[in-house]
């Protein structure tokens with residue numbers, strides 16, 4: 001009972017807010033550096049700099065471009081030059097969105113809450129300020145794809161939140177937390193399928209994945225493991241005790257289960273010889289591993305499969321090779337590095353009725369799913 005009381009007291013402590021504050025996400029780098037157009041949607045916004053504020057009505061089209069150290073703002077019926085180095089677009093209602101068309105297609109990405117616009121020596125940098133779960137909902141759609149089951153999205157939400165908290169200071173030098181590219185996590189703004197993505201974030205609110213020592217895990221995932229996930233050591237030469245080889249039959253009949261690539265024999269032999277100058281023209285390049293291999297071997301040639309995948313832009317390291325006329329045919333299974341959660345296996349598990357906890361425990365071994373606020377408490381135990 002004493003333990004329970006301590007636990008409750010700690011949980012309501014005002015210090016337990018790490019991760020609940022507004023996130024700063026760097027968005028659209030290189031896409032809006034020279035200025036951008038946007039449309040105000042669903043609410044009025046305020047445009048604020050250090051001295052003034054201007055109201056923008058719903059449905060207005062506005063343009064912001066760098067001008068010296070400040071900005072030129074083009075409203076529907078007027079133009080305004082204002083000093084920098086920062087402008088903030090503030091939504092006056094929680095439903096407000098700023099829609100920004102993205103070149104070259106002009107497809108709009110919509111952003112909620114606030115956007116800071118910084119003029120960094122004539123180049124604009126945009127930062128979206130928003131609550132954790134609204135960000136998670138956007139990431140779940142961008143990383144998880146559309147039209148799947150809620151439990152799969154919930155697993156992705158927990159993975160994404162774990163990533164945010166373990167990489168919270170990744171872009172500290174850029175004055176934001178994370179960028180919107182795969183360098184961090186893909187984030188294309190407010191999700192198009194907003195209900196299910198928000199449900200996934202909110203129904204897993206504050207949950208993260210920790211290892212046996214209550215440290216946030218490296219929540220790696222990939223598209224399709226090809227029937228067997230890889231250990232982290234296999235790909236990154238670094239052991240992660242929760243990312244071990246796992247037989248996965250769930251992903252066997254999914255879109256990325258199988259692939260084929262054909263390469264002209266000359267190109268293939270040039271590649272092999274670039275790795276081993278003594279390899280002959282008459283080498284037998286056929287490769288049919290009977291079990292999981294670390295290296296492709298031909299004669300004395302030994303090439304790490306992880307390297308080969310990168311060099312030849314193969315979808316995975318699981319493949320066989322045979323000759324067909326003037327071509328080498330590479331037939332493979334799976335897509336991605338194969339470490340951690342297999343997305344297509346998870347999609348199938350969710351279709352079969354498994355919940356997000358089953359999915360996470362299947363792909364990450366000996367982990368716990370806990371509210372991030374509890375991490376310090378468990379560490380003290």
Ligand SMILES: [Zn+2]
Nearest residue numbers: 178179183184
């Ligand atoms: Zn990044």
Ligand SMILES: [Zn+2]
Nearest residue numbers: 225251342345
């Ligand atoms: Zn799989």
